[in-house]
Amino acid sequence: MKELFIYVRKLRQFAGLKLYVSMVGMLAASLLEGAGVVLLLPLLTLAGLAGPAATDGFTLPLHMPAPLRELPDGMGLPAALAIFAAILIGQAGLQRRLSILSEQIEQGFIRKLRQDLYRAMLQADWSFFLKQRRSDFIHYLTGELSRVSYGVYLFLQQSMTLLFTLVQLGLALWLSVELTVGVLCCGVLLALFARRYTRKSRRIGEATTSLMQLYLAGLTDHLGGMKEIKSSGLERQHYGWFRELCSRMERNMVDFSTVQASSRFAYKAASALLIVLFAYAALALLHVQAEKLALILVIFSRLWPKFQSLQSGAEQLAQSLPAFKALADLQSELAGVQSMDVEKELIEAGPAALKLGIECKGVYYRYEADASAYALEDIRLFIPAAGTTAIVGQSGAGKSTLVDVLVGLAVPEHGEVLIDRKPLTGEGALALRRTVGYVSQDPFLFHASIRDNLSAAAPGASEEEMWEALRFAAADHFIRDLADGLDTVLGDRGARLSGGERQRIVLARAILRRPAILILDEATSALDGENEALIQEALERLHGKMTIIVIAHRLSTIRGADQVVVMENGRIVQQGGFRELAGDVRGALGMMLSRTEAG
Numbered sequence: 001m002k003e004l005f006i007y008v009r010k011l012r013q014f015a016g017l018k019l020y021v022s023m024v025g026m027l028a029a030s031l032l033e034g035a036g037v038v039l040l041l042p043l044l045t046l047a048g049l050a051g052p053a054a055t056d057g058f059t060l061p062l063h064m065p066a067p068l069r070e071l072p073d074g075m076g077l078p079a080a081l082a083i084f085a086a087i088l089i090g091q092a093g094l095q096r097r098l099s100i101l102s103e104q105i106e107q108g109f110i111r112k113l114r115q116d117l118y119r120a121m122l123q124a125d126w127s128f129f130l131k132q133r134r135s136d137f138i139h140y141l142t143g144e145l146s147r148v149s150y151g152v153y154l155f156l157q158q159s160m161t162l163l164f165t166l167v168q169l170g171l172a173l174w175l176s177v178e179l180t181v182g183v184l185c186c187g188v189l190l191a192l193f194a195r196r197y198t199r200k201s202r203r204i205g206e207a208t209t210s211l212m213q214l215y216l217a218g219l220t221d222h223l224g225g226m227k228e229i230k231s232s233g234l235e236r237q238h239y240g241w242f243r244e245l246c247s248r249m250e251r252n253m254v255d256f257s258t259v260q261a262s263s264r265f266a267y268k269a270a271s272a273l274l275i276v277l278f279a280y281a282a283l284a285l286l287h288v289q290a291e292k293l294a295l296i297l298v299i300f301s302r303l304w305p306k307f308q309s310l311q312s313g314a315e316q317l318a319q320s321l322p323a324f325k326a327l328a329d330l331q332s333e334l335a336g337v338q339s340m341d342v343e344k345e346l347i348e349a350g351p352a353a354l355k356l357g358i359e360c361k362g363v364y365y366r367y368e369a370d371a372s373a374y375a376l377e378d379i380r381l382f383i384p385a386a387g388t389t390a391i392v393g394q395s396g397a398g399k400s401t402l403v404d405v406l407v408g409l410a411v412p413e414h415g416e417v418l419i420d421r422k423p424l425t426g427e428g429a430l431a432l433r434r435t436v437g438y439v440s441q442d443p444f445l446f447h448a449s450i451r452d453n454l455s456a457a458a459p460g461a462s463e464e465e466m467w468e469a470l471r472f473a474a475a476d477h478f479i480r481d482l483a484d485g486l487d488t489v490l491g492d493r494g495a496r497l498s499g500g501e502r503q504r505i506v507l508a509r510a511i512l513r514r515p516a517i518l519i520l521d522e523a524t525s526a527l528d529g530e531n532e533a534l535i536q537e538a539l540e541r542l543h544g545k546m547t548i549i550v551i552a553h554r555l556s557t558i559r560g561a562d563q564v565v566v567m568e569n570g571r572i573v574q575q576g577g578f579r580e581l582a583g584d585v586r587g588a589l590g591m592m593l594s595r596t597e598a599g
């Protein structure tokens, strides 16, 4: 429940006056409805359906009937009917307005939640993303958010129902304290009994959250790995997993419907018993007039469904509570890892170009605070501006981690990173990253045209500049050969291209930004010898114009580097010019070269 109130508080802050207007409107609507109900009996009297004894027996709750009775003969009924219709139509009009208002509040609130969540994700430290599944974010931004949205809507609805119920309860108490207290006690007893349904709904809601999470995670993995699944003939296993999960999801929803149906049954059965009991108590024990009993029954028949709908709303709310909790947990976790403000302009623009270089002084880094091994240990390194530095080492040596530390994505546990002799912190890291062109091992392309993919990185780039960047990345020829050229739409993550073609477009995109620092993390690994040679030449042309950091497995790609850094188990084991290191046959690079040649 705590989480629900967090969101209710947020809703109050978001909607402000509108929420109170809507609450007051609900109260007015329920009063009008109550007035309509109270008019029923005078109407019966005026219509001659209830005898004169009825009006003598007890005082009517509103003054309206008296003036009505003073009207000339034959005018009372039409006037009462007209007032009755005006009240009901007015109430319906008010409810229409309230429904629109509550929808506006709900949708506006959800938009705000969605924006806040996505914004907080964008502003979070990179380390936060390393611990999460991508599919979980999709789960939170879609499924869980709509459950929260539904929950908030339910909460508004429940408040409305509660207000209606309270007003009608007051009215019923006015008419007959004994019978109303009787109905109320039965309602409370049943609500206590029905707590089991609410608790069960919450457990089912928890299962819904984890099943949906599993479903999305599984689907994301399967769709991402479809090629591996098909090439290894694993369709059967995957289908088996999917079928089993779908059955669990089906059972989960059926369980919830069963809970709701059982609780509805309990209320309906109790209602049948209570009507019989009331009728007996009123007529045989309390000797209430038949007309008054009729009014009580009208009120009971309006009150009891409200109890039932409050219970049903409570179950649905309980079912969506785990989504509130999941979202609240995520938001509080995100609040602790915010490292920027996406909308804030950087006041201190930071280095537009690197002047001296990047230095690591005794840097230690590990992914988990309690991990026994460091991914980087005692890194001492200087990367000169406008030079080319190659980082080599076996898989898992720490090359990508080192680059993350150099651009401020990962923050060292000990030691520091200096950019042009100034410590790399906060805004400086953000400014630095805006000058970086990064090509990763797993290049990312949007499901959009090549043009859109390029302009996503450099919004103002002209067509000419795009072709220039593509020429640099040896991608111009194959793109000219495509029927739609720059307007060719790439598949999901660029799936319609070969790995080498993808890498070349991503490289062109990085260059188009005219970065001060170009980082290539295994960026040419999918290229054939000819294209790799073309890119090597292009990189050599850039030599001296920008700082280039290359991570490479293929040692052929690092021959032109000014400095080679060799890593092993998170440490730098050798560092120097390519020729110098290659000449030391017993050194790490020399051994790697001889292994490569032998291979």
Ligand SMILES: Nc1ncnc2c1ncn2[C@@H]1O[C@H](COP(=O)(O)OP(=O)(O)OP(=O)(O)O)[C@@H](O)[C@H]1O
Binding pocket: 130, 367, 368, 375, 393, 394, 395, 396, 397, 398, 399, 400, 401, 402
């Ligand atoms: N997200 C992560 N969480 C925990 N440990 C990680 C994570 N990423 C990398 N590591 C660990 O950190 C160490 C260095 O990994 P890193 O990716 O930097 O190596 P690498 O030299 O770039 O490898 P490769 O050439 O295979 O890309 C490895 O032991 C790896 O298992």
